[in-house]
Amino acid sequence: MIFQPQLRIPGPAPLPERVVRAMSQPMIDHRGPEFAALLEEVVRGAKQVFGTQNDVIVMSSSGTGGLESAIVNLVTPGDRVLAAICGNFGERFAEMAAAYGAELIRHEVEWGQPVDPDDLRRLLASHPEVRLVLLTHNETSTGLTNDLEALVRVVREAGRLSVVDGVSSVSSMPVEVDRIGADVVVSGSQKGWMAPPGIAFAAVSQAAWEHSERSKGPRFYFDWAQHKKFAAKGATPWTPAVSVLFGVREGIRMLLEEGLDNAYARHRRCADAVAAGLQAMGFSLFAAEGYRSATVTAAVPQQDVDVKAYRKLLREKFGVVIAGGQGKLEGRLVRVGHLGYVTEGDMVQVLWGMEQALEELDIRANEGAGVSAAVASLNRAAVPA
Amino acid sequence: MIFQPQLRIPGPAPLPERVVRAMSQPMIDHRGPEFAALLEEVVRGAKQVFGTQNDVIVMSSSGTGGLESAIVNLVTPGDRVLAAICGNFGERFAEMAAAYGAELIRHEVEWGQPVDPDDLRRLLASHPEVRLVLLTHNETSTGLTNDLEALVRVVREAGRLSVVDGVSSVSSMPVEVDRIGADVVVSGSQKGWMAPPGIAFAAVSQAAWEHSERSKGPRFYFDWAQHKKFAAKGATPWTPAVSVLFGVREGIRMLLEEGLDNAYARHRRCADAVAAGLQAMGFSLFAAEGYRSATVTAAVPQQDVDVKAYRKLLREKFGVVIAGGQGKLEGRLVRVGHLGYVTEGDMVQVLWGMEQALEELDIRANEGAGVSAAVASLNRAAVPA
Numbered sequence: 058m059i060f061q062p063q064l065r066i067p068g069p070a071p072l073p074e075r076v077v078r079a080m081s082q083p084m085i086d087h088r089g090p091e092f093a094a095l096l097e098e099v100v101r102g103a104k105q106v107f108g109t110q111n112d113v114i115v116m117s118s119s120g121t122g123g124l125e126s127a128i129v130n131l132v133t134p135g136d137r138v139l140a141a142i143c144g145n146f147g148e149r150f151a152e153m154a155a156a157y158g159a160e161l162i163r164h165e166v167e168w169g170q171p172v173d174p175d176d177l178r179r180l181l182a183s184h185p186e187v188r189l190v191l192l193t194h195n196e197t198s199t200g201l202t203n204d205l206e207a208l209v210r211v212v213r214e215a216g217r218l219s220v221v222d223g224v225s226s227v228s229s230m231p232v233e234v235d236r237i238g239a240d241v242v243v244s245g246s247q248k249g250w251m252a253p254p255g256i257a258f259a260a261v262s263q264a265a266w267e268h269s270e271r272s273k274g275p276r277f278y279f280d281w282a283q284h285k286k287f288a289a290k291g292a293t294p295w296t297p298a299v300s301v302l303f304g305v306r307e308g309i310r311m312l313l314e315e316g317l318d319n320a321y322a323r324h325r326r327c328a329d330a331v332a333a334g335l336q337a338m339g340f341s342l343f344a345a346e347g348y349r350s351a352t353v354t355a356a357v358p359q360q361d362v363d364v365k366a367y368r369k370l371l372r373e374k375f376g377v378v379i380a381g382g383q384g385k386l387e388g389r390l391v392r393v394g395h396l397g398y399v400t401e402g403d404m405v406q407v408l409w410g411m412e413q414a415l416e417e418l419d420i421r422a423n424e425g426a427g428v429s430a431a432v433a434s435l436n437r438a439a440v441p442a
Numbered sequence: 443m444i445f446q447p448q449l450r451i452p453g454p455a456p457l458p459e460r461v462v463r464a465m466s467q468p469m470i471d472h473r474g475p476e477f478a479a480l481l482e483e484v485v486r487g488a489k490q491v492f493g494t495q496n497d498v499i500v501m502s503s504s505g506t507g508g509l510e511s512a513i514v515n516l517v518t519p520g521d522r523v524l525a526a527i528c529g530n531f532g533e534r535f536a537e538m539a540a541a542y543g544a545e546l547i548r549h550e551v552e553w554g555q556p557v558d559p560d561d562l563r564r565l566l567a568s569h570p571e572v573r574l575v576l577l578t579h580n581e582t583s584t585g586l587t588n589d590l591e592a593l594v595r596v597v598r599e600a601g602r603l604s605v606v607d608g609v610s611s612v613s614s615m616p617v618e619v620d621r622i623g624a625d626v627v628v629s630g631s632q633k634g635w636m637a638p639p640g641i642a643f644a645a646v647s648q649a650a651w652e653h654s655e656r657s658k659g660p661r662f663y664f665d666w667a668q669h670k671k672f673a674a675k676g677a678t679p680w681t682p683a684v685s686v687l688f689g690v691r692e693g694i695r696m697l698l699e700e701g702l703d704n705a706y707a708r709h710r711r712c713a714d715a716v717a718a719g720l721q722a723m724g725f726s727l728f729a730a731e732g733y734r735s736a737t738v739t740a741a742v743p744q745q746d747v748d749v750k751a752y753r754k755l756l757r758e759k760f761g762v763v764i765a766g767g768q769g770k771l772e773g774r775l776v777r778v779g780h781l782g783y784v785t786e787g788d789m790v791q792v793l794w795g796m797e798q799a800l801e802e803l804d805i806r807a808n809e810g811a812g813v814s815a816a817v818a819s820l821n822r823a824a825v826p827a
Contacts, residue, residue: 255683298640
């Protein structure tokens, strides 16, 4: 059987042909004028996507490296740091801060539930010594999107700095860094940016810069000040992942041509279609209603489903690659990514494959109900002209 | 005027068409079987290139990130570390160690001169508290290659650990990690590997692993233990630069098809041709004789040459991109890279352009003497059948 591969993990996301072709260029001097133009366009576009006039630092690493940059530039060993944790990535962010000497206050929320702004307000009131608050916008492990605007408002009103893992949200859903007043927001190229992995972004507010200048965390590769100094000359301090940046530039061009609001609406329509389809097939959604992510849907299958075997069958027979659960959810969840280069038709195809595979495993999947529910969801959604 | 671009900086190096095409592939799941096969082939090939059976860690970063990985995995803040410095990259390596809390013993050698093994032996004898010795194999800023085998022998005989910046040497000249007994050697994909920037390698000996397990340096993104744990499952701990790895795999295939010894000899022939040509044109070579690098030639031009204007003319009129001096050598040197995807014919073309550009600037360049000397050098060199 041949198939059109459907890479539907929550990143790396599939690459548009335009992006693949954009990477097919001769190598250039990373200190020359062509590179300066490349970096300038990427930074200018990234600022539009982040919705910010703050500096956007471009680093050659995965999103995890981008998050590490926030920790090493902001945390002085011994600092008390509040980490709001509602899944595996929040957990990782907290571990990273601890690795660099932060004394953590761990605010743990049941996985699948959002962080409550009122809880955060109370915690901050009882911990006046805390300067940094680590937040996860989109928790990829549970398919949940926190109300970032509300959480950042609480942090700002308490006079602290918000440090946001936006790795899998920025470019796929509105973040609007300047409007909501987030201090640091990090993202990664392999998510909604429609580019290959290898580039991380950090949007850094003036207050965060001032904090970083005072902070004594050890840093070199991820030192924002070095990046800022070289960016002023149209370069990066260390040799950047040039080919990946060619792809990032093209991905940003495509996003801006589509229009960010259109891209966000497309993600939402795909997410709603998947949610409807999976529920009709007998899955139950893992994330709390009202907080379901536009980029990844986490769902608990019917109890007879062996997640590992199901994913293998999907991959090998239908070309549909989805993710399983992470951390304590390993083996319990499937996660369908719908971010970046994703369309409504892809979702219909993916759900059809997921339905067929369930039937092959002799799991009753309401025969076609999943695809029908997805199509009905798409029919209800308003598609911009 | 149209031209065949000649990117002749000491990295990023030009990409073979095969490598560019190899990157033109759909994105894959970084936790799936295709990625496991990709990583396995890259690691197996990298071990051949390093000449080692030690673990080779594959990280998504520039070579500088690879060097940082050595520091954060091996240095406990307060450790006394000996840094042998003979140029800008040795300086950077030392600064990085200091940033992570090393108490440095700086062994500074005049730029352009090699590190003397006897000096190193004496220094180690008078500093029994030192465990780590930072060495630069190929000092890109001065066009000098240290006698790594002799230096590593001194370190080993003194019972210390050698930590080698091999960023711009490994894959272009023999390193033979196991034979010489180097503990840690780092390289970067954009050099002799004929691949784009974005991947760093670290070859790690058993003694270095044991040291890293005891060391208390803060680390997360570059934590070797995490990389080793995930490598056993055919994956990386964080999302890797997949497209770059497609290119790295193809570059390694090309290197092994050519044969490593042939590749090393090709680099040497190109270096010797450039050295002969530049000298005939009135440049003087910067690095001490007997230590001139196979991957980059640093040369001081005649005193009337404005290096910046010369490089600009070369780039814009002849498509020849060369580097200038770094650090305290800025404006004083030109540096011609000849590493990775480079052939003898490229060198003739580059020297012809360099000669023409000198004439355009009204600098007497012995009219054709540079190209003639390069051709004579190539005629003297034994080319394998």
